[in-house]
Amino acid sequence: MAEAEAARTEADLIRRCLGGDRSAFDSLVQRCYRGIYNMLYQMTGSAEDASDLTQETFVRAYSRLDSFQLGRPFAAWVRRIATNICIDEQRKRKRPTVSLEQVAESGLEPADASPETSPAGRLEASEQSLRVMRAVRRLPEKQRVVVVLRHIEGMTLEEISRALRMPLGTVKVNLFRARQRVRELVGEL
């Protein structure tokens, strides 16, 4: 019941927004920007990048609002935009992926690996969880995105396949390889 009410309100906000009321879009942003930021943070491993990409996501969502189909969840649509922006951005930068061993050898910690030193800070987690997430950030781009969508966003394999326009088989291969790699990097859990 509350879900239906929320969907109706969301549709109202989008209608108002399409009518030129920009404050309505601010309300939509307010509803889902935290989730988008978290997803982008897990994908990029950087609070600064996540913040920039979150802004970019909502700017793009606003400018493409006419292609949004009312009745569908707005957050899922924005999540898809965010995922595409993140993938494009990382392709542009061609950020190299390195293993945890390489990180340890170099004496450098991955960016924002520690919640205490992160500008986004305020992360609460056990050392084991942090090790797992650090390993995820070392994965190749596609594998990392699939893992984040599957486990952080809780999407099904079919949903990931649709969101990334990636064949289901490729999603599975990426997910399975990613988890295998994370287990290799982290060791015994």
Next chain:
Amino acid sequence: MSEVKNGCRKVGARLEAYFEGVLPEAEERMVAEHLWQCPRCASELEQIRRLAVFLNEAPVAQPEEALLAAISARLAALPEGRPASRGWKRLGLAEVLVLAGVAAIWYLCALVGPHFFTAAAPAWSYASGLTQHAAAWATGSYSAALDWLGGVAGAASSWGQAARHLAPRLVLYLAIEVALVSAAAFLIRRRRPQVALSRQLHGRRS
């Protein structure tokens, strides 16, 4: 023992899929049976489970409070008016290439079409006589060949006339065609969301 080892190899490659529940029924049964008798594979499956738990419970990153204000500022900097009224900018490379291809084909059709042949008829007749007069020159019949050369000037002139006559028409063809095809692509691109939105905004009239 080697049977179990063989099974380990087969099962090891399928454990992730087994955990996700995406194996075909027969393979799933095979893996489940193997897991009952192989503690090593069972332990590996347990590791996959534990990893999934850690991933599912990954710490949530909280954005800085300034982020919301930054998003609002970015949105406020956009041009005034309704969102997404800039459909032209959304035409992708594929559409542009298709349009260019269709335009090129149409242009070529217009170029070699009946108007062109009619207007350039004298030039074609001189051009087609080229072989005969070249043969006449070679056999020493200079007067016939010189006659033909004299006609070349007339041919060039008729080609020029044909081009002058057809140029405005060809430009017009091209302009109309580009406008029509581009408008069609633009409308097709926009039509779906518009139809969906208008249905939702104004209700189902039926």
